Amino acid sequence: MGQTLTILVLLGASLVALLLVVFARREATAEREAGRREVEQLRQDAQARLADAKRREDLAHEREKEVASDHRHAQQYARLLEERAAVVVRDEKRLAADRARIAQDRAKALAEVAQTTPEEARAELVAEIVDAARHDAEVKLRRLERRTQAAADKRAREILVEAMQRQAAASSAEHATTWIDLPSDEMKGRIIGREGRNIRAFEALTGVTVLVEEGVDAVQLSSFDPERREIAEVTLNALVEDGRIQPQRVEAAYARAVAGAFQRHRAAGLDALTEAGVSGVPSEIVDVLGKLRLRTSYGQNVLAHLVETSQMAADIAAALGADVDLARRGALFHDLGKAFTHEQPGTHAALGARFLAEHGEDALVVNAVSAHHDEVPQESLEAVIVQVADALSAARPGARREDLDSYINRMENLEKLVLEHHGVTRVLAMAAGREVRVIVEPEEIDDEGTQALARTIAEHISKDFTFPGEIKVTVIRELRADAVAG
Structure with missing residues (x-):
């Protein structure tokens, strides 16, 4: 019993001692935390004082710079005042010299006037006034002329621009080709004819080259002569509208086209x-x-x-x-x-x-x-x-476009050159001048003569006509006989 009590007393004492140790440690920790916070506050206060001191130091430096700049400006202004004072002194000296010279000139003028009669002085004065007025009038007249000329030029430009702007017409330039639309691709075969007889008859009669292209429902008429091209266009349109194309109908349609030129004009x-x-x-x-x-x-x-x-x-x-x-x-x-x-x-x-x-x-x-x-x-x-x-x-x-006129003159000159030969009744420059078809009078040129004439014309062209590439000469001799059965 006594031992148990002793053990309990010892345990109680140990528990008290442990509690005391815990309390002591808590107080020590609180004191250390309070000390740390106090040190941190002191450190922050010190940094704030250092920053304030730095700011004051920077302000002091800026003020010193401003004072130095003001000092430099004051020195520059002082030098400027000195320079202006020197200029004023020089101007005063120059003015004094000018006054002295004017006084001398006035004295000389008075001396001259004293020796001049009133009539002479009046005449000189009138002459000076007239010369000055004439000079002023000429200056004003030139200015007025320049202003009037400028205004007239501006108005003229405005009138011309307005006249051009009001005309919205398209370009009136001509070309050497004409396109004829066809109703179908089958019409191309009719135009060409069996073994090409229709197209040959058409080209020989009109003097126009007919170009037929695949995949296009149209044919192209090519000739440097717009009158031939226009007659060929009317002829071909009539043939296409009729649908029956053969050499005799080509001739009939061509004759109607030629006869209708007057009405078209x-x-x-x-x-x-x-x-x-x-x-x-x-x-x-x-x-x-x-x-x-x-x-x-x-x-x-x-x-x-x-x-x-x-x-x-x-x-x-x-x-x-x-x-x-x-x-x-x-x-x-x-x-x-x-x-x-x-x-x-x-x-x-x-x-x-x-x-x-x-x-x-x-x-x-x-x-x-x-x-x-x-x-x-x-x-x-x-x-x-x-x-x-x-x-x-x-x-x-x-x-x-000057190139088209040059081309037309070239073709006309080629036809005139060939037309000089005996027996030739008509010349057709075709395919942009690469071919010349020559129609002769059958009574004057026989079959053998056509071959000789073709060679002669080819030699003449080679000698007297400048051209690139080659020119094919085709001589056509056709004899027709007509009779009427009644």
Whole structure:
């Protein structure tokens, strides 16, 4: 019993001692944490004081820099004041010298005046005033002329631009080919004919090359001569519409196409008058005007050029307050003479003016036509307008191409060269000049003579005509006999 009590006492004492140790450790830990927080607070306070000190130091440096800059500016300003003071001193000295020189000049002038009579002094004064006034007037006049010229140039440009912008016409340039649409691919076989007899008859008769391509429901007519090409187009359209194509029908359709050329000319002339807004034109002038639908100048269709020029001339005349009808009429007829240049000697301006005068056209219209290339003096403002409108229509982009005119002249020269030979009645330059078909008079050239003539023509072309590649010469001798059974 006594031992048990002793053990319990010892256990209690040990438990108390353990509790005391735990409490002591907790107090020590709390004291260490409080000490750590106090040290951390002291460290933060020290860093804050160091940062504040650094900031004050930086402010002090910035202030020192500002003071140094102000000092430099003050020194520069002081030097500037010194320089200005020196300039003022120099100006005062120069002014004093000028005053002295003026005083001397005045003294000399007074001395001269003292020796001059009142009349002489008055005359000199009047002369000086007149010279000064004349000089001022010349200066003002030159300024006025420059302003007037500038304003006139600006207005002229505006009028011309407006006239061009109002004409939305497409390019009137011509080509050397025409496409004919076909109703079906089978029609190509009819055009060619058995062993090609139909197409050979068509080409020999019209002088136009027929190009047939696979996969295209159309054929192409090629010729440098727009009149031949137009007649061939009318002929082929009639044959395609009829559907029955053979050499005899080709000849009949060709004859009808040639006979109908007059009506086509007149219709084209009337259409041009309507489009240009011109009326009261004699039928003879209408017919000649319509012929120009088949004429070109540097690749530009002449009739389309005349209509366009007429419209431009009317716009310009309206802007300038000129006679619109006179300008419109003169512009429409200004190249009328090109219908006669192949038949009569003289320039197209002179030929056209003479034709118009013979058919009762107004004298001012005749002058506008004859003067549009400065061959005669212009007698009216409208004549000048016609010349300007002609230049605008010809010079606009895409209007003309010199290569087409060169090509046409080349083909015409080739035909003229071959036509010089005896017995030749007709010459057709075809395939862009690579072939020449020569039709001869059967009474003058026999079968053997055709071969000799072909060689002679080939030698003549080789000698007198420059060309690339080769030219095939084909001589055709055809003898026909007609009789009527009654």
